[in-house]
Amino acid sequence: MKRIPFLILGSGPTGLGAAHRLQELGRTDWLLLEAAPEPGGLAASFVDPQGFTWDIGGHVQFSHYEYFDRAMIEFLGADGWLHHQRESWVWIRDRFVPYPFQNNIRRLPPEDLDRCLQGLVEITRTPRPTPANFGEWIDAMFGPGLAEVFLRPYNAKVWAFPPEMMNTSWVGERVAVTDLGRVLHNLAFEKDDLSWGPNHTFQFPKRGGTGAIWKACASRLPADRLQFNTRVQRIDMAQREVTTADGRKFHYDSLISTLSLRHLIQFTGQHALQPAADRGLLYSSSHIFGLGLRGQPPPELATKCWMYFPESNCPFYRVTVFSNYSPHNVPDISQHWSLMAEVSESVHRPVNRAGLLEEVIQGALNTRLICSREEIVSTWVYRAEHGYPTPGLHRDPCLAEILPVFEREGIWSRGRFGAWKYEVSNQDHSFMQGVEIVERLVHGRPEITVPDPNHANSGKHPWPFHRWQTQTGNSP
Numbered sequence: 119m120k121r122i123p124f125l126i127l128g129s130g131p132t133g134l135g136a137a138h139r140l141q142e143l144g145r146t147d148w149l150l151l152e153a154a155p156e157p158g159g160l161a162a163s164f165v166d167p168q169g170f171t172w173d174i175g176g177h178v179q180f181s182h183y184e185y186f187d188r189a190m191i192e193f194l195g196a197d198g199w200l201h202h203q204r205e206s207w208v209w210i211r212d213r214f215v216p217y218p219f220q221n222n223i224r225r226l227p228p229e230d231l232d233r234c235l236q237g238l239v240e241i242t243r244t245p246r247p248t249p250a251n252f253g254e255w256i257d258a259m260f261g262p263g264l265a266e267v268f269l270r271p272y273n274a275k276v277w278a279f280p281p282e283m284m285n286t287s288w289v290g291e292r293v294a295v296t297d298l299g300r301v302l303h304n305l306a307f308e309k310d311d312l313s314w315g316p317n318h319t320f321q322f323p324k325r326g327g328t329g330a331i332w333k334a335c336a337s338r339l340p341a342d343r344l345q346f347n348t349r350v351q352r353i354d355m356a357q358r359e360v361t362t363a364d365g366r367k368f369h370y371d372s373l374i375s376t377l378s379l380r381h382l383i384q385f386t387g388q389h390a391l392q393p394a395a396d397r398g399l400l401y402s403s404s405h406i407f408g409l410g411l412r413g414q415p416p417p418e419l420a421t422k423c424w425m426y427f428p429e430s431n432c433p434f435y436r437v438t439v440f441s442n443y444s445p446h447n448v449p450d451i452s453q454h455w456s457l458m459a460e461v462s463e464s465v466h467r468p469v470n471r472a473g474l475l476e477e478v479i480q481g482a483l484n485t486r487l488i489c490s491r492e493e494i495v496s497t498w499v500y501r502a503e504h505g506y507p508t509p510g511l512h513r514d515p516c517l518a519e520i521l522p523v524f525e526r527e528g529i530w531s532r533g534r535f536g537a538w539k540y541e542v543s544n545q546d547h548s549f550m551q552g553v554e555i556v557e558r559l560v561h562g563r564p565e566i567t568v569p570d571p572n573h574a575n576s577g578k579h580p581w582p583f584h585r586w587q588t589q590t591g592n593s594p
């Protein structure tokens with residue numbers, strides 16, 4: 119049987135990034151296999167029977183790569199986007215506090231404010247040793263007050279793992295650290311401090327939710343090279359042969375797999391890697407709940423993007439006012455609005471799956487997101503078994519053991535759960551992981567995103583990457 123030079127598994131942003139780049143380079147020798155009927159993976163969108171559009175959790179579009187920016191305009195057009203100022207808040211002690219929480223603690227009741235400030239003073243007086251895990255990092259960077267009031271309860275909900283089981287390599291641009299001077303300045307001048315981090319503005323597709331991006335990307339590729347409803351079941355590394363659930367066989371030279379690395383180990387029968395996978399490849403599942411609502415959002419939600427919920431009066435850690443992202447996310451913006459809630463589950467934080475929707479609705483009432491059940495005209499529920507690739511303490515040594523076993527045999531495992539690096543697992547990173555592995559295989563150019571996440575997240579990368587120019591002198 120003829121070999122396919124580039125066989126891609128999965129049509130999420132990573133697989134589509136690889137296909138897009140191959141096509142752009144004029145290659146016609148690739149094929150993509152996807153289990154689902156449509157492209158997008160975790161970045162897909164869905165329309166419920168009542169006409170509300172939903173993402174798999176609040177997807178915020180921002181980018182570290184010029185190449186990605188150009189691709190977004192190419193896929194949806196410059197006018198296919200809505201641009202938003204990030205407005206994220208924390209609901210705590212029956213009030214909203216702007217994010218980053220630590221810069222806005224002036225909004226807390228006096229006893230909590232005092233605890234947080236005392237803790238901040240404590241860490242400046244007695245610096246702690248280098249943290250060995252995320253839990254110690256929280257205590258060292260924020261002090262015991264902020265840790266107890268917000269950081270620890272919130273992170274327990276979002277990660278569903280004890281922070282002592284997590285490493286700190288991912289926190290760089292994702293968690294705002296504390297500047298005591300700024301905290302005191304905001305306190306003295308009674309100032310809200312809202313802009314921090316890489317996503318203080320973001321863009322969102324005008325129509326069709328986040329999934330519209332990936333449908334548009336796929337529609338630009340030759341249809342006969344994208345095989346949907348095609349589930350991979352077995353991979354024979356020696357024969358370089360993929361077998362699908364319907365018994366078809368595909369031979370490859372290079373396999374770009376964007377499936378979960380745990381599944382790759384299973385499908386290839388690499389049982390010797392299982393202990394490393396069990397130690398290092400931790401993950402949590404994501405439950406997404408859409409509440410389609412009649413009427414208009416209350417004034418306090420009218421401009422908010424998303425909100426964090428650290429307290430135990432609701433099961434969700436985050437809720438997005440999804441109708442604020444685009445009016446087309448609801449059937450009729452003059453009559454509807456929508457909320458999307460996220461709940462994490464893991465072996466360390468099990469949930470009652472059957473009763474979770476009811477808990478979410480009760481939580482929305484408890485936190486005053488909605489006033490009455492009568493407002494709800496539609497509910498939508500989605501569970502992603504693989505939702506967050508947990509940055510566990512043993513992750514990096516385990517990845518260093520697992521990935522080379524596959525790479526020696528021409529299998530390149532990339533993407534959110536292919537490379538298992540949370541810090542480079544957003545849409546921009548994932549798409550670029552696909553682009554970069556193609557560049558490596560076709561032109562011999564080194565990848566940057568998977569091997570060097572800190573560099574990938576250090577700013578906006580021009581295209582071609584600076585590193586390629588200094589290392590190879592080539593331009594694409």
Ligand SMILES: Cc1cc2nc3c(=O)[nH]c(=O)nc-3n(C[C@H](O)[C@H](O)[C@H](O)COP(=O)(O)OP(=O)(O)OC[C@H]3O[C@@H](n4cnc5c(N)ncnc54)[C@H](O)[C@@H]3O)c2cc1C
Nearest residue numbers: 128130131132153159160161175177178350533534544545
């Ligand atoms: C709750 C949540 C919130 C998020 N928020 C953001 C955000 O705000 N901003 C952002 O940029 N990103 C966000 N993301 C991340 C974004 O969804 C990912 O970056 C992206 O989807 C990962 O792309 P991927 O291609 O690596 O993997 P996936 O999207 O998981 O794609 C893998 C593909 O492989 C297919 N597949 C699996 N098994 C098989 C098989 N056996 N055979 C064939 N095909 C198979 C799947 O169907 C899927 O299409 C979020 C993700 C989640 C879960």
